[in-house]
Amino acid sequence: MTLARLNNLTASLLTSKLDAVILNPGPTLTYLTGVHFHLMERPVVLFVAPGQDPVLVLPELELPKLVLFPYKVQGVAYGENPSEWENAFRKAAQSLGLDGKRIGVEPRQLRLLEFSHVKAGAPESEFPDASNVLSALRLKKDKAEVDAMRRAVKIAQDALEATIPLMKIGMTERELSSELVIQLLKNGSDPEFPFAPIVSAGPNSANPHASPTERKLQAGDLLVVDWGAAYDGYISDLTRTCSVGEVED
Structure with a gap:
């Protein structure tokens, strides 16, 4: 079921003039993956772009959760030193070719902590509100x-x-x-x-x-x-x- 949800999201991105969307721990991330992450002092962000495997930036201590995903996800892990975080986000954005692209966000969910690292990793990108796309995805309940x-x-x-x-x-x-x-x-x-x-x-x-x-x-x-x-x-x-x-x- 979650694979179908991922496919629905990527199809919506293609028709909404968004090149990707980023999600941090919250209801939408759980809905899309079936995996629960909680908000904490270490950032966790899933990058989703049409035609490519999603990329998840996460702390090394959360790496075991990658096997819980129902579809292939590329993990980009960082250690305990916060100075490593920006490089991990840059690597994730570059792997999907997102710099200079339109990356949708959830304004009510995304914290400045995650956003600042994503923006540093893709400094030429725009970050429009993707709330309507994500809300439409979840409007009809199965x-x-x-x-x-x-x-x-x-x-x-x-x-x-x-x-x-x-x-x-x-x-x-x-x-x-x-x-x-x-x-x-x-x-x-x-x-x-x-x-x-x-x-x-x-x-x-x-x-x-x-x-x-x-x-x-x-x-x-x-x-x-x-x-x-x-x-x-x-x-x-x-x-x-x-x-x-x-x-x-």
Whole structure:
């Protein structure tokens, strides 16, 4: 399936006046490769150009992941010395002949860290926004994607159902949030959640994006839980309101 996605992307590049696209760790990279990389202090960037094998710049410690790719990818690895990074990006860009070309980027995802090295490796290139191309690629979901989204919802629902019986008066918001995190993992969520669970009670529940505090749950509190799970790169986002004990009129 991911090979078909790669082919769809390269076909879209040919009709969109883009010579290539670069992707750093995030949903699109996972969608395209089926391999998960997380954002860290070391840059990871996949170069995709029509008619050529993709090239992945990555730290040496991530090299074992190359065997996980469902299609051929050329790896350009660098060591622990940051002075090596620019040369690795230059090698990747040159191997695809990208200097002076139009290289699409994801503005909401690509960090300055990665962009500065790509630009140094292809100083004469232009870097237009490729969001529309990539969004169109992912607009129509296949069965595997729909199944993953449904699984992410079920994991979140099951986790809350397992957490509510553990709730008791005197427990802090932070403690209840911790129990929810445990249940999310037990029920199969990926460890990188869509966002940190929001658990807020009493006056704190009026804040739509509150962080759990040391406030203790009290009888009659209204409790707001805003949380989600992640599964195979797809996420859920749910909100529920319940009472702590009986609520007076």
